[in-house]
Amino acid sequence: MVHPILMIPGPTNLSDDVLKALCQPMIGHTSQEFYEEFKEAHLLTSKLFGSDPERTVLFSGSGTFGMEALFSSFAKPGDKVLSIVNGYFGDRFAEIGSIYGLNVKTLKFEPPEDVDFELLENELSSESYDFVTLTHIDTSTGIMNDIRGVGKVVKEHGAFFVVDMVSSLGCTEFNFETEPVDYAFSASQKCVGAPPGAVMVAFSKELLEKRGSVKGRSYYFDLKRWLPIMRDPSIYLSTPNIAVIRAFRVALNEVFEEGLQNKIRRHKELGEIAYDFVVKRGWKPLSKRPSPSVIAFDLGKPVANEVAKSLYKQGILVAKGLGALSSRVIRVGYMGSTTKELLYNTLKKIEDAFNEINH
Amino acid sequence: MVHPILMIPGPTNLSDDVLKALCQPMIGHTSQEFYEEFKEAHLLTSKLFGSDPERTVLFSGSGTFGMEALFSSFAKPGDKVLSIVNGYFGDRFAEIGSIYGLNVKTLKFEPPEDVDFELLENELSSESYDFVTLTHIDTSTGIMNDIRGVGKVVKEHGAFFVVDMVSSLGCTEFNFETEPVDYAFSASQKCVGAPPGAVMVAFSKELLEKRGSVKGRSYYFDLKRWLPIMRDPSIYLSTPNIAVIRAFRVALNEVFEEGLQNKIRRHKELGEIAYDFVVKRGWKPLSKRPSPSVIAFDLGKPVANEVAKSLYKQGILVAKGLGALSSRVIRVGYMGSTTKELLYNTLKKIEDAFNEINH
Numbered sequence: 001m002v003h004p005i006l007m008i009p010g011p012t013n014l015s016d017d018v019l020k021a022l023c024q025p026m027i028g029h030t031s032q033e034f035y036e037e038f039k040e041a042h043l044l045t046s047k048l049f050g051s052d053p054e055r056t057v058l059f060s061g062s063g064t065f066g067m068e069a070l071f072s073s074f075a076k077p078g079d080k081v082l083s084i085v086n087g088y089f090g091d092r093f094a095e096i097g098s099i100y101g102l103n104v105k106t107l108k109f110e111p112p113e114d115v116d117f118e119l120l121e122n123e124l125s126s127e128s129y130d131f132v133t134l135t136h137i138d139t140s141t142g143i144m145n146d147i148r149g150v151g152k153v154v155k156e157h158g159a160f161f162v163v164d165m166v167s168s169l170g171c172t173e174f175n176f177e178t179e180p181v182d183y184a185f186s187a188s189q190k191c192v193g194a195p196p197g198a199v200m201v202a203f204s205k206e207l208l209e210k211r212g213s214v215k216g217r218s219y220y221f222d223l224k225r226w227l228p229i230m231r232d233p234s235i236y237l238s239t240p241n242i243a244v245i246r247a248f249r250v251a252l253n254e255v256f257e258e259g260l261q262n263k264i265r266r267h268k269e270l271g272e273i274a275y276d277f278v279v280k281r282g283w284k285p286l287s288k289r290p291s292p293s294v295i296a297f298d299l300g301k302p303v304a305n306e307v308a309k310s311l312y313k314q315g316i317l318v319a320k321g322l323g324a325l326s327s328r329v330i331r332v333g334y335m336g337s338t339t340k341e342l343l344y345n346t347l348k349k350i351e352d353a354f355n356e357i358n359h
Numbered sequence: 360m361v362h363p364i365l366m367i368p369g370p371t372n373l374s375d376d377v378l379k380a381l382c383q384p385m386i387g388h389t390s391q392e393f394y395e396e397f398k399e400a401h402l403l404t405s406k407l408f409g410s411d412p413e414r415t416v417l418f419s420g421s422g423t424f425g426m427e428a429l430f431s432s433f434a435k436p437g438d439k440v441l442s443i444v445n446g447y448f449g450d451r452f453a454e455i456g457s458i459y460g461l462n463v464k465t466l467k468f469e470p471p472e473d474v475d476f477e478l479l480e481n482e483l484s485s486e487s488y489d490f491v492t493l494t495h496i497d498t499s500t501g502i503m504n505d506i507r508g509v510g511k512v513v514k515e516h517g518a519f520f521v522v523d524m525v526s527s528l529g530c531t532e533f534n535f536e537t538e539p540v541d542y543a544f545s546a547s548q549k550c551v552g553a554p555p556g557a558v559m560v561a562f563s564k565e566l567l568e569k570r571g572s573v574k575g576r577s578y579y580f581d582l583k584r585w586l587p588i589m590r591d592p593s594i595y596l597s598t599p600n601i602a603v604i605r606a607f608r609v610a611l612n613e614v615f616e617e618g619l620q621n622k623i624r625r626h627k628e629l630g631e632i633a634y635d636f637v638v639k640r641g642w643k644p645l646s647k648r649p650s651p652s653v654i655a656f657d658l659g660k661p662v663a664n665e666v667a668k669s670l671y672k673q674g675i676l677v678a679k680g681l682g683a684l685s686s687r688v689i690r691v692g693y694m695g696s697t698t699k700e701l702l703y704n705t706l707k708k709i710e711d712a713f714n715e716i717n718h
Contacts, residue, residue, distance in 0.1 A: 003384040011601065014385045022602055023382025025362040026373045026554060028676055060556065061579075062419065064597040068578050096578045189598060195385060197419065197556060197600030218577060219427050219455045220420075238423040239548060241556030241600055242370065243381055317387055 004317040007346045009139035009167060009294040011189035011196050012336030014247070015254060018194060022247040029239050038233045038240070041198075041249035044256065048192070049184060050175035051202035057226045060241045061199040063166035065221065066185025067093055069201060070131075070162055071100040072221035074183070074211040078103060079130040082123060082159070084150070086111055087138025088322055089164055097133075100217065111141040111286045115150055124157040132159045136168040139331070140322040141286040142296040144168070151180030160207055166190055169200070170255055171267035171292045171335060182207040188244065191267070191293060193336030194251035197244030254337075267292035270334045270343050277347045286329065294333045302327035303357050310353035316346055363676040366705045368498035368526060368653040370548035370555050371695030373606070377553060380609040381602050388598050397592040397599070400557075400608035403615065407551070408543060409534035410561035416585045419600045420558040422525035424580065425544025426452055428560060429490075429521055430459040431580035433542070433570040437462060438489040441482060441518070443509070445470055446497025447681055448523055456492075459576065470500040470645045474509055483516040491518045495527040498690070499681040501655040502646040503527070510539030519566055525549055528559070529614055530626035530651045530694060541566040547603065550626070550652060552695030553610035556603030613696075626651035629693045629702050636706045645688065653692045661686035662716050669712035675705055 006013050014022070027034055038058075046056035059065070075081075079102045083094040086109040097104040107123055109115060115134075124132070132154045137144045147163055154161040160182040165174070169184070170191030176184060182204040189196035201223060216222025220238060229235050255263055271290035278285050284298040299307065304320045304327055311318050321329025330350060334343050365372050373381070386393055397417075405415035418424070434440075438461045442453040445468040456463040466482055468474060474493075483491070491513045496503045506522055513520040519541040524533070528543070529550030535543060541563040548555035560582060575581025579597060588594050614622055630649035637644050643657040658666065663679045663686055670677050680688025689709060693702050 003386060006385060006387060008387050008389075010598070011385045011387065019382050019384070023378050025378070026365060026370045026548075027362060028365060028367050028370065028678075029555070030367075030678070031676065060421065060600075062598040062600075064579055072577075092578075099575065099578055099581075187598065189385075195600065195602045196388070196598045197603065216458065218431075218580070219458055220423055221577070221579075222458075239369070239421040239546070239555045241419075241421075241554065241603055243554045243602065243606075244556065244600055247602075317390065319387075319389070 004312060004315050005342070006317050007332050007334065008317055008319040009331055009333035010335055012193050012333070014195060015193065015251070015337055017254065018247045018251045021250040022195060022243050024246065027242065029242055030234065030236065034242060035233045037246055037249050041245060041252060042230050044249070044252035045200045046202070048170055048252065048255065048260070049200070049202040050177055052177065053230065055203050055205065055208060057201045057223050057230060059199055059226055060197060060245070062196060063164070063185065063187040063199060065199045066166070066187070066201050067096050067164070069221045069223050070183055071097055071102065072218040073216055073223040074207060074214055075100055075102055075131065076214055077101040080128065081105070082107055082129045082132045084115060084132065084134045085109070086114060086141060086143050086145070087135055088140035089135045089138055090133070093133045093164065111143060112288045114143050114145055114288065117149065117153065120150065120153055124153060124159070129157070129159040131162055133162040133164070135164040136172070137291050137293055139167050139294050140296065142291045142294045142331070143287040144289065144291040147181065148179060155180045167293050167335070171264060173264055176202045188248045188251070191335045192248065192251045192255060194248040195244050197241045198248045264292070267334070270338060270340065271295070273340060273343055274332060274334065274347060281351060293335045294331060296321060296329055296331040298325060298328050299330060299354060300328065301358070303354065304328055304330050306357050307350055307353045310356070311349055314349055316349060318346065318350065363671060363674050364701070365676050366691050366693065367676055367678040368690055368692035369694055371552050371692070373554060374552065374613060374696055376613065377606045377610045381554060381606040383605065386601065388601055389593065389595065393601060394592045396605055396608050400604060400611060401589050403608070403611035404559045405561070407529055407611065407614065407619070408559070408561040409536055411536065412589065414562050414564065414567060416560045416582050416589060418558055418585055419556060419603070421555060422523070422544065422546040422558060423451070424558045425525070425546070425560050426455050426523070428580040428582050429542055430456055430461065431577040432575055432582040433566060433573055434459055434461055434490065435573055436460040439487065440464070440490045440492065441466055441488045443474060443491065443493045444468070445473060445500060445502050445504070446494055447499035448494045448497055449492070452492045452523065470502060471647045473502050473504055473647065476508065476512065479509065479512055483512065483518070488516070488518040490521055492521040492523070494523040495531070496650050496652055498526050498653050499655065500645040501650045501653045501690070503648065503650040506540065507538060514539045526652050526694070530623060532623055535561045547607045547610070550694045551607065551610045551614055553607040554603050556600045557607045623651070626693070629697060629699065630654070632699060632702055633691060633693065633706060640710060652694045653690060655680060655688055655690040657684060657687050658689060658713060659687065660717070662713065663687055663689050665716050666709055666712045669715065670708055673708055675708060677705065677709065
């Protein structure tokens with residue numbers, strides 16, 4: 001079968017070298033070769049976050065693991081959590097918090113609105129929170145939230161600030177040690193351009209100092225259990241998905257070969273190209289500003305399914321919307337190695353398909 | 360670099376077709392193609408367990424997830440757990456139970472001893488347990504426990520019987536629906552011969568009926584949350600590690616192409632070959648009987664490291680021991696597609712290396 005080009009908000013197309021790494025003959029997870037590859041992947045992960053390797057964890061899993069590991073490792077029953085929601089994944093954070101017995105409140109903003117700082121300020125003044133969570137770029141809407149702005153307000157009110165960077169780490173400007181963030185996580189299949197199956201977490205010295213003694217509520221999700229393994233991967237905790245970790249290492253190397261700043265610039269441009277195209281065409285983005293990894297837009301008519309089908313026939317996979325407007329919304333992802341030409345070509349094909357359907 | 364042949368207790372060598380499936384271009388986890396492959400892998404998993412697909416879950420993770428998912432999905436705080444231990448993984452079960460706030464007691468047997476039924480009977484008579492856990496084949500010792508015998512005693516005392524089949528499912532005779540077992544789990548990288556990264560769980564009607572209403576203690580590990588996804592993989596819960604699941608499907612098909620009974624017979628023979636060789640050579644197996652997937656044996660001298668190094672130089676990876684006797688113990692795995700010739704060749708090389716070192 002012919003595989004379509006992926007223009008969805010993750011997973012992304014894999015480079016030849018990443019694919020090659022994925023299908024090496026199997027090696028042991030207790031072999032020197034794997035330890036060395038793992039250590040390199042871990043160091044590159046902390047370079048990507050701009051975080052201290054001593055507070056950076058790489059393990060097998062998906063983005064969801066980053067959410068669950070936060071509460072499992074650092075939260076106490078009854079902690080107060082404010083989950084800022086302007087897309088699908090803010091609600092998930094709230095749900096996981098509730099499962100862990102935390103007092104979760106959501107602060108919702110209706111797309112394309114992003115965070116209203118007055119409302120946030122009011123909420124944080126009227127109630128004392130332990131954690132405030134935010135999705136950096138929500139793949140359901142393409143909204144990119146202002147980490148630095150929100151983080152500053154959150155820190156002024158003494159809460160830990162937690163950021164879901166699943167769809168932003170590697171294609172946005174970020175430096176964990178200088179941003180007002182206490183906990184950030186991402187996953188392998190998004191901006192880095194690896195297969196799904198690895199999850200990365202960075203946390204602040206302050207979070208570790210104040211909450212490091214919290215008794216972990218899970219075996220696998222307790223990040224404190226993973227820290228010694230980052231220093232010495234020969235300590236056995238759980239069999240890693242070797243093939244994915246190996247491919248992830250190669251993808252990380254490709255990020256730094258392109259140059260992180262070059263990559264970020266490329267994604268910024270891609271975001272602007274997509275946003276301009278959509279606005280000029282008269283469609284409505286679900287965000288007020290371009291995002292460097294994904295755009296979601298309302299076609300104005302319930303033809304998203306037909307448009308996506310038409311593109312699939314032409315060898316390109318785009319995503320439909322999530323939630324209420326799903327039948328009218330198309331989502332295009334441009335994570336990983338997407339070029340301007342590929343993005344433009346995709347948008348043009350969407351336009352042609354839309355015109356064809358409305359003929 | 361040249362990749363050594365894996366003769367360790369997992370992961371195993373991958374067949375060409377499994378490798379090929381692993382390195383297909385990436386596809387979307389929300390694509391029809393993936394749904395169909397996932398559904399097939401799920402059905403073949405239940406065929407492998409001999410379990411009802413409605414109570415069989417396939418998800419991304421390692422064997423450890425099977426342990427954690429049990430307690431997370433079905434245990435209530437304060438539940439009484441008896442963990443039978445005759446190797447490394449029984450202790451892990453106890454540890455995870457304790458993290459979940461359960462009252463865990465361990466019943467230990469020193470290798471090569473397996474379960475003493477009188478002691479078990481006494482323990483279950485003197486105390487009422489909710490769960491009794493057992494490792495079917497422990498890779499640290501190669502001991503294969505008698506599931507049916509232990510299960511019968513456990514069920515007579517009204518406890519749920521839980522079996523870790525990580526290193527046995529697919530190379531031992533087993534039928535979930537007719538054995539006295541309430542919960543069994545395994546992982547992709549062992550007898551099935553796929554890469555690590557997928558975990559499989561089967562549970563009994565009785566466990567689901569009596570404990571189905573337990574409030575899950577985790578988002579990811581709550582099996583009740585996964586059940587609807589087995590029926591309809593288009594429901595999004597967490598991004599699966601697509602490449603591994605695809606390779607797992609191909610490996611499962613290879614199991615049934617060989618014929619499950621043929622595969623079980625082959626592994627039984629491999630176990631006997633290994634056990635005979637070791638005993639005749641004068642080394643001491645850590646188990647009283649052959650096991651169909653792994654043998655651990657005491658060389659009588661602290662030369663395991665040197666022996667393993669010598670084999671590695673010849674392109675074969677074997678494992679050293681775990682725990683107290685580690686410097687004297689070699690472990691050889693023969694899961695997956697291992698042939699008699701390959702196993703015999705490995706054992707012969709171990710003998711030669713041992714003689715060389717003791718010359």
